[in-house]
Amino acid sequence: MDAVKVLVARRAPAAVVEKLSARFDVDYHDGEAPLTADELRARLQGRAGAYITGTERITPALLDACPDLRVVSTMSVGYNHIDVAACTARGVLVTNTPDVLTETTADLGFALLMATARRMSEGERLLREGRWKSWSWNFLAGADVHGSTLGILGMGRIGQALARRGRFGFGMNIAYHNRSRLPADVEAELGARYLGKEALLREADHLVLVLPYSAESHHCIGAAELALMKSTATLVNIARGGIIDEDALAAALRDKRIAAAGLDVFEGEPSINPALLTLPNIVLTPHIGSATMPTRLAMAGLAADNLLAALSGDAVPTPVNPEVLARR
Ligand code: DGY
Numbered sequence: 001m002d003a004v005k006v007l008v009a010r011r012a013p014a015a016v017v018e019k020l021s022a023r024f025d026v027d028y029h030d031g032e033a034p035l036t037a038d039e040l041r042a043r044l045q046g047r048a049g050a051y052i053t054g055t056e057r058i059t060p061a062l063l064d065a066c067p068d069l070r071v072v073s074t075m076s077v078g079y080n081h082i083d084v085a086a087c088t089a090r091g092v093l094v095t096n097t098p099d100v101l102t103e104t105t106a107d108l109g110f111a112l113l114m115a116t117a118r119r120m121s122e123g124e125r126l127l128r129e130g131r132w133k134s135w136s137w138n139f140l141a142g143a144d145v146h147g148s149t150l151g152i153l154g155m156g157r158i159g160q161a162l163a164r165r166g167r168f169g170f171g172m173n174i175a176y177h178n179r180s181r182l183p184a185d186v187e188a189e190l191g192a193r194y195l196g197k198e199a200l201l202r203e204a205d206h207l208v209l210v211l212p213y214s215a216e217s218h219h220c221i222g223a224a225e226l227a228l229m230k231s232t233a234t235l236v237n238i239a240r241g242g243i244i245d246e247d248a249l250a251a252a253l254r255d256k257r258i259a260a261a262g263l264d265v266f267e268g269e270p271s272i273n274p275a276l277l278t279l280p281n282i283v284l285t286p287h288i289g290s291a292t293m294p295t296r297l298a299m300a301g302l303a304a305d306n307l308l309a310a311l312s313g314d315a316v317p318t319p320v321n322p323e324v325l326a327r328r
Pocket of ligand 1: 054075076077078079101289290
């Protein structure tokens with residue numbers, strides 16, 4: 001019997017490529033740059049499985065052009081680059097990599113919060129450029145993190161991991177807003193207060209965005225929302241860039257309507273809105289929330305296990321649209 005055909009659409013750890021190659025006929029795009037949409041469509045012809053990352057877009061048009069595709073396994077927890085409804089309608093299973101990156105991503109979120117509140121990038125730039133002349137009482141004076149109010153918009157796994165860091169590590173008051181409220185025992189354990197979105201924006205000293213990106217959350221932080229925040233507040237985004245209206249954020253930072261922002265994700269990444277690049281009160285990192293070697297290996301391994309299980313009829317570890325499996 002011919003081996004099942006799959007495409008590994010981006011460079012992946014050697015162990016993963018070996019594991020997949022032992023079972024499947026693998027077409028491997030061993031490259032740093034993503035395939036273009038046309039290249040992806042061409043290389044998926046006749047392939048039952050796609051191993052992708054957060055940068056390959058799976059659209060209805062692509063699915064229609066690749067009728068043999070049965071499984072899309074993404075090495076990311078976010079799946080806004082995949083039209084899941086279109087996949088489900090065509091019987092294509094989608095899998096992602098939750099859980100294994102939760103703590104690592106929360107670490108980065110907290111690091112960004114600290115760096116932003118304490119103006120660390122600004123200080124390092126100034127020092128490297130020889131602009132550090134003397135000590136003065138308000139030199140690079142930022143905001144306290146300990147004992148302040150941490151606002152979390154989107155209280156899933158990563159939001160809760162941030163809340164634990166804030167509460168138990170830094171004695172912060174935790175407030176959150178989410179589509180659905182957490183069970184009372186989880187709120188009690190995290191010491192988390194549920195607030196409406198507007199109240200959260202008004203009360204947070206540090207607001208971290210951890211909500212999924214969708215049509216509903218597109219630009220859900222814009223000029224009106226930023227206007228509700230404290231002028232001393234910091235805003236951190238580790239979710240998806242499109243959640244923030246970046247022009248509105250740049251204006252708010254320029255006019256000191258909020259104190260500072262820390263961004264790991266950008267609407268047009270890897271292109272960055274030029275208005276963000278010249279502001280001093282912003283810390284920018286290149287989408288590295290889950291970027292530690294152990295976590296990236298765990299994500300790559302889970303994405304491979306999902307693909308192997310889905311194409312072998314075994315129990316799939318982390319399906320996004322399990323209803324497809326039920327129909328098979
Ligand atoms: C994720 O897993 O969704 C990260 O943002 C990497 O894409």
